[in-house]
Amino acid sequence: MLRNYGTVLKNGKVTHIIIDLDGTLLDTEKIYKHAISSIAKRFGKVYTDDIVAKVIGTVEKESARIAVTEMQLPIPTNEFQHEFRTLSHGFFAKHQIPLMPGARQLVHHLHENKVPISVATSSSLKSFELKTAKHKDFFKLFDHVVCGGSDPEVKKGKPSPDIFLISASRFPDKPKPAECLVVEDAPSGVQAAISAGMQVVMIPDENVPQERRRLATVVVSSIDLIPLEKFGLPPLK
The missing domain is CATH 3.40.50.1000 (HAD superfamily/HAD-like)
Known part of the structure; x- marks a missing residue:
């Protein structure tokens, strides 16, 4: 279309x-969504479509800041970024994208x-x-x-x-x-x-x-x- x-x-x-x-x-976007959703779920939060639209295309540090702020996650941005990177990079290393x-x-x-x-x-x-x-x-x-x-x-x-x-x-x-x-x-x-x-x-x-x-x-x-x-x-x- x-x-x-x-x-x-x-x-x-x-x-x-x-x-x-x-x-x-x-x-790769499904992988990023899964990683962020997994972190959010631990804190009883939901990674909604509205937040997804704000995160898409941003650098990793900014993605972490938006996710933490929008979902009011009780962790520092740098801690979220580290966990997000570990999850997504772990998947990239094991699978063909x-x-x-x-x-x-x-x-x-x-x-x-x-x-x-x-x-x-x-x-x-x-x-x-x-x-x-x-x-x-x-x-x-x-x-x-x-x-x-x-x-x-x-x-x-x-x-x-x-x-x-x-x-x-x-x-x-x-x-x-x-x-x-x-x-x-x-x-x-x-x-x-x-x-x-x-x-x-x-x-x-x-x-x-x-x-x-x-x-x-x-x-x-x-x-x-x-x-x-x-x-x-x-x-x-």
Whole structure:
């Protein structure tokens, strides 16, 4: 399903694509939800869809702060973060994280058509390496990866534009923001892309309410449904 909320394409044509990781390329959100729900349950709290929508796309420290604050958990944020990391990283180390439907098809198509692509994730480098360990050949197709959770140049996480501006600057030809298209699943990531002066395709998690999808240039239900031709790129067949 493709839905355009009426946002005017600022430039139309783009030359580079920057793609989020969790929930966009990798199917990790269920794991994160399970980890947070497990911690919350110990204290008789429920990780509701509203809180999920606020946490999606944030760096780990901010995810912990939101969870502790919103559910009024009686533990320090750093303790929650440590337990969350232990649970999620333990799962990543033991299991192969599947790619999101259509991700392989889209990335191979862009690579074959020589469209520069990068990954911009709020994860730390260690977390990225754990999650992608079984997909090394796939991630070699990207020009570079920016891990906002550990990259010293990323001063502020999403919804600040830092990660996308830094990702654009690391392409050899240093495209202007208007020449970049971001692919995201989270409202914070969409806001970061807009703040960076980039167009953005959103593939929202089911918990993201309609009103938090409206900033996106285009909203689709699957990554392989991105209308590349609208942005001056070879269409996916």
